[in-house]
Amino acid sequence: MNRKATALDVAKRAGVSRSAVSLVLNGRGDGNVAKESQDRIRQAAEELNYSPNAIALSLRNQRSRVIGILADEVVVSPFDGNIIGGADDVARSRGFVTVVMDTERDTARDASAIETLLDRQVDGLMYVTVGLKPIDVPHGMLRVPSVLANCYDNHAQPQLHHVIPDELTGGREATEHLLALGHRDIALLGGSEDSPAARLRVQGYRDAHAAADAPIREDRIFMAGWDIDAGYRGTMKLLDGVSPADRPTAIMCANDRLAVGVALAAARLGLSVPEDLSIMGYDDENRIADTMVPSLTTMALPLREIGRTAMTKLLDAIEGTDAGKGTTAETMVPCRLVTRESTGPAPTR
Amino acid sequence: MNRKATALDVAKRAGVSRSAVSLVLNGRGDGNVAKESQDRIRQAAEELNYSPNAIALSLRNQRSRVIGILADEVVVSPFDGNIIGGADDVARSRGFVTVVMDTERDTARDASAIETLLDRQVDGLMYVTVGLKPIDVPHGMLRVPSVLANCYDNHAQPQLHHVIPDELTGGREATEHLLALGHRDIALLGGSEDSPAARLRVQGYRDAHAAADAPIREDRIFMAGWDIDAGYRGTMKLLDGVSPADRPTAIMCANDRLAVGVALAAARLGLSVPEDLSIMGYDDENRIADTMVPSLTTMALPLREIGRTAMTKLLDAIEGTDAGKGTTAETMVPCRLVTRESTGPAPTR
DNA sequence: TTGAAAGCGATACCAT
DNA sequence: ATGGTATCGCTTTCAA
Numbered sequence: 001m002n003r004k005a006t007a008l009d010v011a012k013r014a015g016v017s018r019s020a021v022s023l024v025l026n027g028r029g030d031g032n033v034a035k036e037s038q039d040r041i042r043q044a045a046e047e048l049n050y051s052p053n054a055i056a057l058s059l060r061n062q063r064s065r066v067i068g069i070l071a072d073e074v075v076v077s078p079f080d081g082n083i084i085g086g087a088d089d090v091a092r093s094r095g096f097v098t099v100v101m102d103t104e105r106d107t108a109r110d111a112s113a114i115e116t117l118l119d120r121q122v123d124g125l126m127y128v129t130v131g132l133k134p135i136d137v138p139h140g141m142l143r144v145p146s147v148l149a150n151c152y153d154n155h156a157q158p159q160l161h162h163v164i165p166d167e168l169t170g171g172r173e174a175t176e177h178l179l180a181l182g183h184r185d186i187a188l189l190g191g192s193e194d195s196p197a198a199r200l201r202v203q204g205y206r207d208a209h210a211a212a213d214a215p216i217r218e219d220r221i222f223m224a225g226w227d228i229d230a231g232y233r234g235t236m237k238l239l240d241g242v243s244p245a246d247r248p249t250a251i252m253c254a255n256d257r258l259a260v261g262v263a264l265a266a267a268r269l270g271l272s273v274p275e276d277l278s279i280m281g282y283d284d285e286n287r288i289a290d291t292m293v294p295s296l297t298t299m300a301l302p303l304r305e306i307g308r309t310a311m312t313k314l315l316d317a318i319e320g321t322d323a324g325k326g327t328t329a330e331t332m333v334p335c336r337l338v339t340r341e342s343t344g345p346a347p348t349r
Numbered sequence: 350m351n352r353k354a355t356a357l358d359v360a361k362r363a364g365v366s367r368s369a370v371s372l373v374l375n376g377r378g379d380g381n382v383a384k385e386s387q388d389r390i391r392q393a394a395e396e397l398n399y400s401p402n403a404i405a406l407s408l409r410n411q412r413s414r415v416i417g418i419l420a421d422e423v424v425v426s427p428f429d430g431n432i433i434g435g436a437d438d439v440a441r442s443r444g445f446v447t448v449v450m451d452t453e454r455d456t457a458r459d460a461s462a463i464e465t466l467l468d469r470q471v472d473g474l475m476y477v478t479v480g481l482k483p484i485d486v487p488h489g490m491l492r493v494p495s496v497l498a499n500c501y502d503n504h505a506q507p508q509l510h511h512v513i514p515d516e517l518t519g520g521r522e523a524t525e526h527l528l529a530l531g532h533r534d535i536a537l538l539g540g541s542e543d544s545p546a547a548r549l550r551v552q553g554y555r556d557a558h559a560a561a562d563a564p565i566r567e568d569r570i571f572m573a574g575w576d577i578d579a580g581y582r583g584t585m586k587l588l589d590g591v592s593p594a595d596r597p598t599a600i601m602c603a604n605d606r607l608a609v610g611v612a613l614a615a616a617r618l619g620l621s622v623p624e625d626l627s628i629m630g631y632d633d634e635n636r637i638a639d640t641m642v643p644s645l646t647t648m649a650l651p652l653r654e655i656g657r658t659a660m661t662k663l664l665d666a667i668e669g670t671d672a673g674k675g676t677t678a679e680t681m682v683p684c685r686l687v688t689r690e691s692t693g694p695a696p697t698r
Numbered sequence: 699t700t701g702a703a704a705g706c707g708a709t710a711c712c713a714t
Numbered sequence: 715a716t717g718g719t720a721t722c723g724c725t726t727t728c729a730a
Binding site: 004054055064081085088100101102104115119121228257260267270287295 | 353400401402403404405407408413430434437446447448449450451453464465467468469470492576577578579581582606609610612613614616617619636637640641642644
C-alpha cells in the first residue's frame with residue numbers, strides 16, 4: 001500500500017529534471033536529452049517500477065482515454081456481454097479503457113449514469129442494449145462522440161451512428177435454409193410482438209416464402225414470447241394430437257431457448273429430430289445451441305462484431321482517424337447461419 | 350460538444366472567487382460565505398449546469414472513488430454478471446464507480462489489467478470468477494485494499510478477504526430435499542472433477558446420505574461435465590434399458606444445464622417428471638430454471654449477495670468504516686433452495 | 699467574509 | 715542539452 005513512484009522520484013534518482021524524464025519516456029528523448037541521461041532515466045524508471053499516473057495525464061491532456069458504456073442489462077444477459085466484450089477488445093488494443101454502467105433496464109437512470117460518466121471526462125460514449133430496439137438518446141450523449149450498439153435512435157432525425165444486426169436477412173436466410181431442405185410447412189415461434197428484432201425476423205420468414213413461391217399458413221405463426229416454456233407450449237399446440245399429414249415438418253424459432261422448448265415437446269411426443277421435425281434456432285446462444293441434443297442449427301447473432309465495429313467507429317471519430325466522414329449513419333452486420341444437427345431434409349409423405 | 354462549465358465559470362458568473370464556490374457547493378458555506386453570495390453561487394451553478402470534474406477531484410484528493418473489478422469471464426457468462434451487478438449496486442449507492450476489466454480466462458492478462466487499473470488510481474480492487482476456484486492473487490492487488498469474490502487465495506497464508514458461496518451446505522440441502530421426498534436411490538451428475546464447487550457439492554451429497562443413514566451407490570455418481578449434452582448422455586447411461594426397479598428415482602445435477610439434458614433424456618424415454626423421476630438442478634440460472642418444463646427445483650447460488658457483500662467489505666476497508674477489523678478472512682454466503690415442479694415424492698414400487 | 703496561493707502529477711514551452 | 719514554469723480543475727490553508 002506504499003504510494004507509487006512519480007516522475008519526480010525518477011528524476012531525482014536519475015539526477016535530472018522532471019521534463020527530461022517526460023521526454024525520454026515518451027520517446028522524444030533523442031536530440032533533446034543526452035544518451036547517458038536517457039539510460040539513467042530509463043533504468044531509474046525500471047527500478048522504481050514507474051508508470052505515469054493516468055489521472056494526472058487525463059487532467060493535463062484533457063483526454064482520459066476512457067470510453068463510457070451504458071448498458072441495458074448486462075447483468076442477467078450473456079448477450080450484452082458479448083457486445084461489450086468485442087467493444088472492449090478494440091478499446092484495449094487502442095489504449096483505451098471502458099467503464100460500464102448498467103441501468104438494469106431502468107431508463108430513468110440513463111441520464112444520471114451519463115452525467116457520472118461525463119464528470120469522469122470520458123472521451124466517448126456507447127449505448128448497448130440486449131435486444132435490438134429503438135431508444136431515446138439521452139441528451140448527454142451528444143456532448144461527446146457517441147455510438148449506439150444494437151439499438152437505434154428513436155428520433156426523427158437520428159444524430160448518432162448505430163451498429164445493428166441484419167435481422168431481416170437473418171430471418172430470411174434461416175427460412176431459406178429450411179426451404180432448401182425441402183420443407184414447405186414451416187411453423188414459426190416468433191418471439192414477442194413488441195420486439196423490432198422479432199418483427200424483422202418474421203418479415204424475413206415471409207420474404208423467403210414469397211421469393212420461393214411457398215404459401216404461408218398464418219395459423220402456423222405464434223408470437224409466443226422468448227422462453228423455454230413458450231416454445232414447449234407452442235409446439236404442443238402445433239403438434240399434439242395432430243395427424244402426421246397435418247403437422248408442420250419444421251419449426252423455426254426466434255431464439256434458442258424457444259428451440260429448447262420445442263425439442264423438449266418433440267421428445268415428449270415421441271418425434272425424432274430432425275427425422276420427423278426440423279428445429280431452427282436463432283442467436284447461437286453460448287452453451288445452449290452448441291450443447292443441445294441434438295445440437296441446434298441456428299442463426300448466429302454477430303454480437304462480438306457489433307461491439308467491435310461500434311467501438312472502432314467511435315474511436316475513429318475521437319481520434320480523428322475518421323477518413324470516411326461521409327459514411328451512412330447505420331452499419332448493418334450480417335447474421336451467420338450455423339448448421340448443426342437439428343435440421344434435416346423434410347420427411348417424405 | 351462544448352466544454353463543461355468549471356468552478357471558475359461559476360465563480361465569475363456569481364461574482365465571487367473559486368474558493369467560495371468550492372465551499373458553498375460542498376456544504377461548508379455557512380459561517381464562511383455570505384448568505385447572498387451563497388444564493389448567487391448556487392444559482393449560477395444551476396444555470397451553468399455545473400458539476401465538478403471528477404478527474405481533477407481525484408488528483409486533488411488522491412482518491413478516485415473508482416473500484417477496479419477484474420473478471421474471469423464476464424463476457425460469456427450470466428453468472429459473473431450477477432456478482433458484478435450486486436457489487437456495482439453497493440458501489441453506486443456509496444458514490445463509487447466500478448471499472449470492469451475482463452481477462453477472458455487468460456490469467457496472463459491479470460497483471461497488466463491490474464497495472465492499468467492501478468495507474469488509474471483505483472481506490473480498491475475486486476477479483477471475480479465465474480465458478481468457485483482458487484487463484485494466484487496478482488501482486489498488484491496487495492497495493493490497494495482488495496477483496497476476492499467467488500474465489501479464494503491459493504497461497505498458504507491468504508492475505509485477502511474472500512466471499513464465497515457455501516457449496517457444501519448447498520449440496521447437502523439439495524440432497525436432503527430429495528431424501529425428505531422419500532428418494533433413496535439418487536443419482537448424481539456432478540460437474541467436472543477439477544472444480545472445487547463440484548467437489549463440495551458432491552461432498553454435501555455424501556454428507557446428507559451419511560446423516561440419513563442412506564447408502565450411496567458409487568456407480569450412480571458421474572463427473573460428467575457441465576453442459577446439456579453431458580446431462581443427456583449421463584441420463585441415458587443411468588436409465589436407458591434399465592428395468593424400472595433398477596432405476597434411480599431422482600437425479601441431482603451440479604447445475605441447471607445438466608438438468609435440462611436430464612429432462613430431455615427423460616422425455617425421450619417416456620418418463621414423466623417428477624412422477625417417474627425427480628430432477629434437481631443447481632445455480633437457479635436465469636431464464637433456464639424458472640422457464641423449463643417442468644420448471645426446475647434448484648439450489649440458487651447467491652451471486653448477487655456475494656457481490657454485495659464483497660463490495661461492502663471492500664468499501665468499509667477503504668473508508669475506514671471497518672468496525673469489525675478482526676473479522677475472519679472468509680465470508681460464506683448460504684445457497685437457497687428454490688422448490689419448483691421438477692421434484693416430487695419418490696414413486697412407490 | 700473574501701480572495702490569493704500552494705499543491706496533486708504530468709507535459710510542453712521557453713529560457714538558459 | 716537542460717531545467718524552470720505555466721497549465722489542467724479543484725480543494726484547502728492562510729492572510730487580508
